[in-house]
Amino acid sequence: MNRRTIAITIGAVALVALPSLASMADEPYLVTLFSRILIYALAAVSLDLMLGFGGMVSLGHAAFFGIGAYVVVILSFHAVEGTALLTWPLQLDGHQSVLVVWPIAVLLAAAAAAVIGALSLRTSGMHFIMITLAFAQMLYYFFVSLEAYGGDDGLSLFSRNTAPGIDLGDERQFYYLCLAALAAFLFFSWRLVHSRFGMVIRGCMENERRMKSLGFATFRYRLVCFVIAGAGAGLAGALIANQTEYVSPGLMHWTRSGEILVMVLLGGMGTLFGPVLGAATLLLVEELLSIYTEHWMVYLGPFLILVVLFAKRGIYGVLAGGNGNHD
């Protein structure tokens, strides 16, 4: 067993055992906090898929996160009101069930990613960063001005979604649902980066021009990667809406995209597991420091700079060893 396997096993065991540990320590709040961490980890892993393997630096990833979240709350809002969301071109009623709502959340996030990606991927480098940011801000202002759904103030979720056999209202069960979603997405991503598709995507990151001259229509591959990442963020968004039982446009503000990006860099870009560590570190540090000061970012900033300067593969690289090896 190498260091990497040991590190991942310890992490997995700790996450599975967490609710029990929390109840033993009589700190039930920990379960809520870690649900949140798992959800952000899912968003960060999805960003890592396009950033760390596809070389696409997006500052608009929170847009898809926000779309997933809004889908949950808006559909629930209509379900509670008993009104239809759409009557034309098709009748669409509100809904509360996970099995209906979450696929819609994921598909809509993916569709938005397809549109935004198709336009953004015609640019590269700094232009790509700016255009993804611009699209996310457009969506942000769209939801700010959407008075029917709370506008600037956001909208509360009347009750968490329902699912057969699971009570999402139970913090412990909800925690395990988040953990399962993260584990499934991690496994899927891990298979993906080692597949033929993953090989092509990594090739595009290293030298897109060369990939074209080999005969790859690189645009399509990068777009599909972008869409998969958007879908992952959409799923995370559906989870966060249920966790906080509230959405606001702030969920898709560019600073949120920046936070997710920081989680990836902190944990280790191109490592998949690293962003989970990054999300945990960022949110825990925020939690701890904000007890003492509201200017916690002042302390986190230098720490982040040190990590980026000295640990190329982030925290994960330090823990798992073998810098530069993502297999």
Added chain:
Amino acid sequence: MTDVLLAVRSLVKRFGAVKASNGFSIDVARGELHALIGPNGAGKTTALNQLSGELAPDSGEIDFDGRRITRLPIHRRARLGLARSYQITSVFDHLTVKENLSLAIVAHNGHSFRFWRKAGDDPVIHRAIEPAMVRVGLEDRADVVAANLSHGEKRQLEVGMALVGHPKMLLLDEPYAGMGPGGAVELTKLIQRLKAEFTILLVEHDMRAVFTLADRITVLVYGQVIASGPPDTIRTNPAVRQAYLGDDLMEQG
């Protein structure tokens, strides 16, 4: 010159006021090794970039294997069998020899929207990888990361990647650049082997290599062809000697 594989007619490419290609025409016959030479700034790379599809010409036409490809994107030309190797070696440095060649293999075998199975288990790769490594003599270096290869080995890998798709024609962009004398001898042997199998357009500074290898030579000056023919007539052509005035490399060939 009966069977023309690549026919280029009057390419013009302007960069501002400069005409980097000024009515550039060339015919490459099937099976020949055609060298494109010219002094620095003659527009060789610009010409090559238009052939491979990285630059769009302002006017002119390019026909390849009986098809007009002037406006096709790079990856489509590559799939039609027009393979290019680069001046600045551009193998994938972080990938191993095997992975580099695998990428080239999958490029020519259907789509790669396969998300689940491990790439190494893909039968398409499995079948083609050994012969691809043997062909360029890198079978013992399969798991070496490309960044750790010697300059010459990188070249071999680069060429190997171009060969994987069984191209109809190779565009070799200054393969001798930055090559030591030992590597150059190896490379000449490799190109001589390739010559038997492929039609090649060789853009090269190294006159010794050009006159050793080429069946025909086209000389480019200021974006225009000033001479085209077998090595012997090129060597004695007064216009060519004028262009290379003071360049004693012409004497060596």
